[in-house]
Amino acid sequence: MISDVAYRPIGVFDSGVGGLTVCRKIAETLPAESIVYLGDTARVPYGSKSAATVIRYAGACAELLSARNIKLLVVACNTASAFALDTLRAQLSIPVVGVVMPGARAACKRSVSGRIGVIGTRGVISSGVYDATIRQIRPEARVVSAACPLFVPFAEEGWTEGDVITSVARTYLSGLLEKDIDTLVLGCTHYPMLRNVIAGVAGAAVHLVDSAEETACAVVNILEERGLLLTDAVRGTHTFLVSDSPDSFSATGAQFFGHALNQVEWLDVCVG
């Protein structure tokens, strides 16, 4: 028998639209589940901000989603996963899933040579979280990483093809490609929007790992293990909350989520 808790929604948050790439995979994988997504658009981006500030913002987002009675929290932001996961797990009594471990695990499984590249925000790369997580799973792996701070604004602007973004990608990736990587982790939930450009520059020999899919798998496994997985034929509802104006989020968000966002509501995140 399915418990009442199973009928509670899954909570997902990110600094902005990026986490919608993760939300999309969860929605596709688990159509019966209801999802409440929070984009902290009044304080976006997180990737250039300090650990202390990101921990504080992530805590506020988690608190607001908890108030919506969620059964599981997905931290759909690599920067928040890097800095705040332990704090959030200590703060909440529900399971908390980050995007770093699923991405790292997929990269370790996929790489043949063990030479793995990681790209992400300045915060994620300087934290060394991917390096540590990958070596934990596969100690002989050689991890090379690069911060790509302009990828987020390019993705948010929808400037996802052409010579300019290709030149930017070439500048950021050249150091990694010289190291003969066979796998590249897209360590930021915005980067799947730039997948074609990144794949073009990286070449066919480099496999791209998008943590969205892997994170959706982790959610399935955890919910199933706890007896909280919904497999009803009835489709779940999707609610989107933002801390800045819903208008601009709806337009850009639809690109990231893959279809129109029905319900976008403003939520006050400034709780201290």
Add this chain to the structure above:
Amino acid sequence: MISDVAYRPIGVFDSGVGGLTVCRKIAETLPAESIVYLGDTARVPYGSKSAATVIRYAGACAELLSARNIKLLVVACNTASAFALDTLRAQLSIPVVGVVMPGARAACKRSVSGRIGVIGTRGVISSGVYDATIRQIRPEARVVSAACPLFVPFAEEGWTEGDVITSVARTYLSGLLEKDIDTLVLGCTHYPMLRNVIAGVAGAAVHLVDSAEETACAVVNILEERGLLLTDAVRGTHTFLVSDSPDSFSATGAQFFGHALNQVEWLDVCVG
């Protein structure tokens, strides 16, 4: 006789480092004045956020600077000047100077043909504030404008020369240049960092207006008229406050301010 009020500092705020280009001009023009600068780096950028959110953040910044007993407030951010100037003037009993009016006035004075271009953040351009202000001063002027949302991240990253930023500038400016403008307002306090690239693309026939210098003039005029101008031989002090980590601000800030920032302190801006 100079009143006690004259010895209070000038307050200056911006979403981040951009306003330091204005702060620098004020410091150069008025070496005797003390300045307290607040960069709201925990919530940067403002330019992509909604009017309601920017008004709220600007109000919090103004309140925190007022608590430092300032004699005049400079809103060294075009987005905050566009959305929040009236609210701040109603909120405070001291003079409040924005960057839009000084820039618009300089452009009107400088332009021969009356064809004036304006570039800025999405917020500033969609507000139409420059268009309205310029036509108020010079009703026959023809104003053409363009949002350049990627200029701020490029300036913050220090990626201020080379082919990539030149291509970005060419893409943004081509529509304006087709309209035969003779004057271009840099309607964002970050843009002076990209001055060489913008000037190169715009060509020698286009005069660039940087509102920093004009804003410093406005500060001099207002302080003088109120009998609050300090002309002592003793140099004023410069204090820098930030809402995120002081570390990264100090490094980037020095580029924008023109020399090292001595005193950078963290300040909690999340007041509601």
